[in-house]
Amino acid sequence: MKKTETRIQKKNHSAIKAAGLKVFAQFGFRGSTLDQIATESGLSKPNILYYFSSKEAIYEALLAQLLTDWLQPVRDIDPAGDPVEEILKYAKHKLKMSRLYPRESRLYANEIIQGAPRIKSVLTGELRDVVATLAQLIKNWSEAGLIRVIDPYHLIFSIWAMTQHYADFDVQVQAVLGDGDHFDDAEQYLEDMLRRMLTV
Amino acid sequence: MKKTETRIQKKNHSAIKAAGLKVFAQFGFRGSTLDQIATESGLSKPNILYYFSSKEAIYEALLAQLLTDWLQPVRDIDPAGDPVEEILKYAKHKLKMSRLYPRESRLYANEIIQGAPRIKSVLTGELRDVVATLAQLIKNWSEAGLIRVIDPYHLIFSIWAMTQHYADFDVQVQAVLGDGDHFDDAEQYLEDMLRRMLTV
DNA sequence: CGTTAGTTTTACCAGTTGGTCAAATTAATT
DNA sequence: AATTAATTTGACCAACTGGTAAAACTAACG
Numbered sequence: 001m002k003k004t005e006t007r008i009q010k011k012n013h014s015a016i017k018a019a020g021l022k023v024f025a026q027f028g029f030r031g032s033t034l035d036q037i038a039t040e041s042g043l044s045k046p047n048i049l050y051y052f053s054s055k056e057a058i059y060e061a062l063l064a065q066l067l068t069d070w071l072q073p074v075r076d077i078d079p080a081g082d083p084v085e086e087i088l089k090y091a092k093h094k095l096k097m098s099r100l101y102p103r104e105s106r107l108y109a110n111e112i113i114q115g116a117p118r119i120k121s122v123l124t125g126e127l128r129d130v131v132a133t134l135a136q137l138i139k140n141w142s143e144a145g146l147i148r149v150i151d152p153y154h155l156i157f158s159i160w161a162m163t164q165h166y167a168d169f170d171v172q173v174q175a176v177l178g179d180g181d182h183f184d185d186a187e188q189y190l191e192d193m194l195r196r197m198l199t200v
Numbered sequence: 201m202k203k204t205e206t207r208i209q210k211k212n213h214s215a216i217k218a219a220g221l222k223v224f225a226q227f228g229f230r231g232s233t234l235d236q237i238a239t240e241s242g243l244s245k246p247n248i249l250y251y252f253s254s255k256e257a258i259y260e261a262l263l264a265q266l267l268t269d270w271l272q273p274v275r276d277i278d279p280a281g282d283p284v285e286e287i288l289k290y291a292k293h294k295l296k297m298s299r300l301y302p303r304e305s306r307l308y309a310n311e312i313i314q315g316a317p318r319i320k321s322v323l324t325g326e327l328r329d330v331v332a333t334l335a336q337l338i339k340n341w342s343e344a345g346l347i348r349v350i351d352p353y354h355l356i357f358s359i360w361a362m363t364q365h366y367a368d369f370d371v372q373v374q375a376v377l378g379d380g381d382h383f384d385d386a387e388q389y390l391e392d393m394l395r396r397m398l399t400v
Numbered sequence: 401c402g403t404t405a406g407t408t409t410t411a412c413c414a415g416t417t418g419g420t421c422a423a424a425t426t427a428a429t430t
Numbered sequence: 431a432a433t434t435a436a437t438t439t440g441a442c443c444a445a446c447t448g449g450t451a452a453a454a455c456t457a458a459c460g
Contacts, residue, residue, distance in 0.1 A: 031230030175323035
């Protein structure tokens with residue numbers, strides 16, 4: 001029912017969300033404070049609470065946005081497309097998200113590690129369904145002989161794990177490989193891996 | 201220099217560490233409170249501070265233990281062994297750690313996601329060196345024609361990512377696959393993946 | 401320009417936080 | 431049993447926490 005958002009509302013809403021993303025991604029929900037978000041956004045604490053009813057409201061707005069952004073690419077997989085290329089397209093998209101939006105990835109990782117208290121219903125609902133559909137599609141592809149027979153769920157997990165790793169464990173990757181962007185190498189490795197796993 | 205630990209000291213030190221592990225793994229350092237650890241351990245808050253000088257001291261004791269436990273298996277890889285079997289052995293060991301000690305994995309994940317403020321020096325020091333040695337070994341194996349030519353670093357990252365995923369993202373795995381133990385399937389998938397990636 | 405709606409600030413509060421301290425209790429040693 | 435060392439507790443504190451209330455300010459609009 002949000003009709004008219006004023007210019008100032010639009011600016012501050014997004015400033016708060018940007019600041020919240022930064023802070024929540026680093027410290028998790030409980031480890032983050034409104035003061036941090038206030039400082040980061042350049043607004044005062046009461047001013048923040050003028051735009052969002054609570055600390056939790058900011059967090060949940062971020063999570064909600066995140067979940068829709070993450071589920072869409074799974075739905076975009078084309079059952080009529082070439083199986084290997086479709087899965088590769090999805091995996092590369094996921095990796096690109098890790099490169100461009102590492103904080104979103106970390107925010108999500110924090111939430112999941114801590115037991116997903118606020119989105120468990122989404123996980124067992126929407127996420128589960130979307131993944132089940134994809135798994136069925138992969139299974140069909142397998143049975144049609146278009147890709148190798150493979151456990152679709154663990155295939156999906158391996159894509160998630162590897163792509164998110166480069167965002168969530170970025171500090172560790174940088175420590176081991178040295179500073180710089182390693183996403184191109186990661187993409188090459190990932191593509192190689194998936195082709196080997198999928199082609200008969 | 202810790203010489204004689206009394207019976208009570210031994211008991212309480214480990215009770216506090218066990219409680220700290222549980223709490224820190226779920227909420228991260230900043231999101232955890234001494235009161236939670238006190239309740240969880242059955243000791244009073246001042247009593248906890250009688251055994252550990254601060255909240256941070258508990259956290260760091262846990263991290264230190266963790267790091268040594270995690271680096272050892274990398275060192276245990278036998279350069280004279282069969283390459284594929286050695287890498288498989290390591291990967292399976294890592295997966296078993298995720299199954300048996302998921303909280304340790306989550307504690308570490310929390311620390312890394314939050315930028316590893318207290319162990320960055322270990323990452324760029326000990327971890328980096330150990331991984332560099334392993335990477336060199338893998339490269340040698342490649343050049344000797346014992347395994348396929350492969351990026352050793354991203355191979356290692358993929359093992360870490362996939363094994364830790366089942367501990368750190370357990371809630372999500374359970375949501376998608378249903379409750380139960382999925383580590384046996386995960387191991388099978390992992391072994392299949394690694395054999396395909398490593399054999400010529 | 402005046403009015404109203406929208407925005408920001410100042411001052412504040414009750415609950416929680418990590419941590420201290422001295423007194424009380426318990427265990428170990430002589 | 432007496433003494434000493436180790437352990438536990440209760441009372442407390444200053445800093446910080448999420449959040450509130452009302453006043454002050456600013457923008458939009460006729």
